[in-house]
Amino acid sequence: MTDATTLLADMTNRARVAARTLATLPTATKAAALRAAAQALRDAAPQILSANASDMAKATEAGLSNAMLDRLKLDAGRVAAMADGVTAVAGLADPVGAIIDERERPNGLRLRRVRVPIGVIGIIYESRPNVTADAAALAVMAGNAVILRGGSEAIESNRAIHAALVAGLVAAGIPADAAQLVPTTDRAAVGAMLAADGASGAGAIDLIVPRGGKGLVARVQAEARVPVLAHLDGINHIYVDASADPAMARAIVVDAKMRRTGVCGAMETLLIDRAYPDPVGLVSALRDAGCEVRGGPGLRALVPDLVPTTDMDWDTEYLEAIASAGLVDGLEGALRFIARHSSHHTDAIVAADESVATRFLAEVDSAIVLWNASTQFADGGEFGLGAEIGIATGRLHARGPVALEGLTTYKWVGYGTGQVRG
Amino acid sequence: MTDATTLLADMTNRARVAARTLATLPTATKAAALRAAAQALRDAAPQILSANASDMAKATEAGLSNAMLDRLKLDAGRVAAMADGVTAVAGLADPVGAIIDERERPNGLRLRRVRVPIGVIGIIYESRPNVTADAAALAVMAGNAVILRGGSEAIESNRAIHAALVAGLVAAGIPADAAQLVPTTDRAAVGAMLAADGASGAGAIDLIVPRGGKGLVARVQAEARVPVLAHLDGINHIYVDASADPAMARAIVVDAKMRRTGVCGAMETLLIDRAYPDPVGLVSALRDAGCEVRGGPGLRALVPDLVPTTDMDWDTEYLEAIASAGLVDGLEGALRFIARHSSHHTDAIVAADESVATRFLAEVDSAIVLWNASTQFADGGEFGLGAEIGIATGRLHARGPVALEGLTTYKWVGYGTGQVRG
Numbered sequence: 001m002t003d004a005t006t007l008l009a010d011m012t013n014r015a016r017v018a019a020r021t022l023a024t025l026p027t028a029t030k031a032a033a034l035r036a037a038a039q040a041l042r043d044a045a046p047q048i049l050s051a052n053a054s055d056m057a058k059a060t061e062a063g064l065s066n067a068m069l070d071r072l073k074l075d076a077g078r079v080a081a082m083a084d085g086v087t088a089v090a091g092l093a094d095p096v097g098a099i100i101d102e103r104e105r106p107n108g109l110r111l112r113r114v115r116v117p118i119g120v121i122g123i124i125y126e127s128r129p130n131v132t133a134d135a136a137a138l139a140v141m142a143g144n145a146v147i148l149r150g151g152s153e154a155i156e157s158n159r160a161i162h163a164a165l166v167a168g169l170v171a172a173g174i175p176a177d178a179a180q181l182v183p184t185t186d187r188a189a190v191g192a193m194l195a196a197d198g199a200s201g202a203g204a205i206d207l208i209v210p211r212g213g214k215g216l217v218a219r220v221q222a223e224a225r226v227p228v229l230a231h232l233d234g235i236n237h238i239y240v241d242a243s244a245d246p247a248m249a250r251a252i253v254v255d256a257k258m259r260r261t262g263v264c265g266a267m268e269t270l271l272i273d274r275a276y277p278d279p280v281g282l283v284s285a286l287r288d289a290g291c292e293v294r295g296g297p298g299l300r301a302l303v304p305d306l307v308p309t310t311d312m313d314w315d316t317e318y319l320e321a322i323a324s325a326g327l328v329d330g331l332e333g334a335l336r337f338i339a340r341h342s343s344h345h346t347d348a349i350v351a352a353d354e355s356v357a358t359r360f361l362a363e364v365d366s367a368i369v370l371w372n373a374s375t376q377f378a379d380g381g382e383f384g385l386g387a388e389i390g391i392a393t394g395r396l397h398a399r400g401p402v403a404l405e406g407l408t409t410y411k412w413v414g415y416g417t418g419q420v421r422g
Numbered sequence: 423m424t425d426a427t428t429l430l431a432d433m434t435n436r437a438r439v440a441a442r443t444l445a446t447l448p449t450a451t452k453a454a455a456l457r458a459a460a461q462a463l464r465d466a467a468p469q470i471l472s473a474n475a476s477d478m479a480k481a482t483e484a485g486l487s488n489a490m491l492d493r494l495k496l497d498a499g500r501v502a503a504m505a506d507g508v509t510a511v512a513g514l515a516d517p518v519g520a521i522i523d524e525r526e527r528p529n530g531l532r533l534r535r536v537r538v539p540i541g542v543i544g545i546i547y548e549s550r551p552n553v554t555a556d557a558a559a560l561a562v563m564a565g566n567a568v569i570l571r572g573g574s575e576a577i578e579s580n581r582a583i584h585a586a587l588v589a590g591l592v593a594a595g596i597p598a599d600a601a602q603l604v605p606t607t608d609r610a611a612v613g614a615m616l617a618a619d620g621a622s623g624a625g626a627i628d629l630i631v632p633r634g635g636k637g638l639v640a641r642v643q644a645e646a647r648v649p650v651l652a653h654l655d656g657i658n659h660i661y662v663d664a665s666a667d668p669a670m671a672r673a674i675v676v677d678a679k680m681r682r683t684g685v686c687g688a689m690e691t692l693l694i695d696r697a698y699p700d701p702v703g704l705v706s707a708l709r710d711a712g713c714e715v716r717g718g719p720g721l722r723a724l725v726p727d728l729v730p731t732t733d734m735d736w737d738t739e740y741l742e743a744i745a746s747a748g749l750v751d752g753l754e755g756a757l758r759f760i761a762r763h764s765s766h767h768t769d770a771i772v773a774a775d776e777s778v779a780t781r782f783l784a785e786v787d788s789a790i791v792l793w794n795a796s797t798q799f800a801d802g803g804e805f806g807l808g809a810e811i812g813i814a815t816g817r818l819h820a821r822g823p824v825a826l827e828g829l830t831t832y833k834w835v836g837y838g839t840g841q842v843r844g
Contacts, residue, residue, distance in 0.1 A: 416795025
């Protein structure tokens with residue numbers, strides 16, 4: 001065994017013990033512990049800011065980009081926001097213990113499916129140190145132990161945040177091993193987390209959630225032996241049907257692309273029904289908002305100065321002020337196009353015709369499908385989930401924004417009076 | 423690409439196209455198609471039995487064990503039962519389209535989580551040819567396309583069953599690619615199925631369900647890049663508390679071990695509270711039923727002629743008339759023991775004391791936990807699910823008996839009136 005494997009084996013074993021305690025804690029205990037952790041974060045602001053200053057100095061010296069430095073940087077406001085985030089999670093409805101369904105068999109055996117925590121969650125993330133607090137709070141509120149592995153550039157910030165968090169949790173009676181931070185920046189520790197599928201189905205780490213850029217998510221998805229909740233791409237489409245109200249279509253398309261171009265819910269591809277009355281108006285609205293529009297041949301016949309799309313454009317998540325746009329043959333054309341190019345994240349239709357919209361919502365196979373609304377609503381907060389650990393585009397366990405419920409599973413509980421099968 | 427990879431890529435692409443059609447079929451259409459498939463199986467009984475006779479002849483010549491030959495063998499009764507099984511699945515409640523929850527946001531955006539099929543399911547199984555019909559029926563009723571890979575010793579039987587099944591489905595208007603059988607016995611085809619995780623999170627095969635012995639399940643779990651629903655072991659415990667009614671305890675323990683010793687729900691380990699009044703009676707009841715009892719040191723002090731347990735016994739799934747038995751220090755001792763040795767399948771308590779039982783049910787981390795009932799109830803049919811595709815001991819997506827609902831996922835559907843985030 002490598003050092004990293006030994007380290008992770010020890011951490012996961014301690015996490016499993018803590019998870020058994022966490023699994024049966026009353027909601028009030030978990031909420032009080034998170035409030036104590038939030039207060040501890042506020043109290044430790046000077047230490048956290050000083051650790052962050054040290055990370056920032058090293059990162060600046062190492063020549064990190066301004067975007068990365070901004071993600072790494074903490075100030076008094078960001079520390080306060082982090083603490084407020086933990087307090088907010090303490091106020092969310094606890095999914096643990098909910099009875100999903102209940103039945104009584106003819107032999108008198110009563111059966112319930114009861115929501116329980118998953119167990120041990122691993123979070124692998126990059127520069128933003130606030131993930132240390134956010135992700136730990138969500139995992140613990142859902143009754144899980146968590147193993148946190150942040151970016152090496154944020155190690156001192158993460159250590160300071162983690163120390164405060166754990167001090168708060170422990171003061172409220174939660175085991176310290178409920179939230180562990182991988183203490184080393186050795187990259188082999190990530191490999192050890194991804195390989196931690198344990199023996200005989202039990203799983204040393206039950207679920208990994210990667211938080212960060214595409215490079216990180218791709219590595220995690222490629223290497224993980226442990227189940228992963230994540231999305232790699234958000235290549236989101238909006239289909240504007242012939243029946244769409246043009247003013248609504250322009251407003252939704254511009255918001256979906258330009259409100260924030262760097263989020264996973266941003267529109268990347270605009271599909272316009274060949275029978276839509278004002279395709280040029282849609283392109284102009286995007287351009288007026290500062291977006292570069294790349295067009296397929298049909299659309300370029302109408303707007304000749306568009307940058308031509310290449311085949312690659314339709315499979316590209318720009319995450320900037322660029323959109324691909326093209327004409328399609330009505331709903332059927334849009335469905336075919338989306339089936340081929342969607343990343344199964346969020347796809348939307350703008351249409352007045354309910355029968356067209358209903359078919360779109362039923363037939364587009366994505367985690368989130370929207371009718372007459374901006375794709376930028378793809379967010380746990382906007383969905384009313386309070387907070388999210390991430391957005392998942394896989395098909396199993398949880399899809400779309402994943403919040404507390406996605407961090408739980410269920411077990412079957414049977415109440416007998418001596419039943420045997422005989 | 424190897425031949426097997428090319429073959430599987432073609433099959434999974436066709437399965438994905440069929441899955442899109444299946445996803446939106448009305449319940450009545452799916453049910454009618456399964457009834458047509460059942461009738462086609464009945465009509466094809468002569469061809470199926472002739473194909474099976476050919477498999478049996480080769481298997482006998484190859485020297486397969488009697489147990490394997492019995493699993494392979496079909497007769498008129500077994501073909502009829504297979505057809506009846508398909509008809510029964512056609513009568514189950516369709517989970518697809520169910521609204522899991524619904525909410526309206528302050529901005530007027532209405533959100534629903536709606537149950538949808540998973541997509542493409544792979545089933546990898548061994549000698550029993552009836553799995554071809556059972557698994558295909560369940561997958562299709564839940565709106566999924568299915569890729570079936572049976573054992574090479576059953577290839578002719580499986581081809582005949584599959585041909586009848588597809589003829590029935592197609593006659594009822596379901597695409598032929600809804601249920602495909604891997605046509606080759608090349609073992610590389612299994613590897614290609616396990617590797618078929620597709621690109622960008624979409625997944626060529628979305629879920630693999632292995633049906634068969636431990637060797638098969640272990641290979642699938644070790645190699646799969648695709649999510650797997652399965653259980654490797656059923657090392658199931660019964661804890662008999664001091665408060666248990668002795669007659670009930672004896673009846674449950676004997677049923678749990680001896681009703682059928684080869685099923686995954688069979689009890690393998692008996693834990694007796696040191697304060698239980700009649701441990702010897704429990705051992706005698708098992709022995710009287712024909713069970714070999716291996717005992718830990720504490721129990722051997724009471725029943726000196728027990729075979730001594732070795733460390734290995736506590737982690738062994740015997741699947742025969744052998745049980746390990748030992749004394750534990752009350753509930754706490756049982757919980758500690760089970761946390762260390764359980765395979766997270768099914769664990770039970772026999773107790774009259776409700777507070778002890780409640781703690782056991784809450785703290786034992788297994789897919790199924792039972793109070794005063796035999797572990798042999800661990801079965802989809804007994805749970806009222808109608809049928810099961812298998813029992814899962816992992817923690818994600820579905821746990822315990824997996825039936826139609828476990829073969830579905832959900833998507834978020836949003837209904838707007840022009841909402842933008844702004």
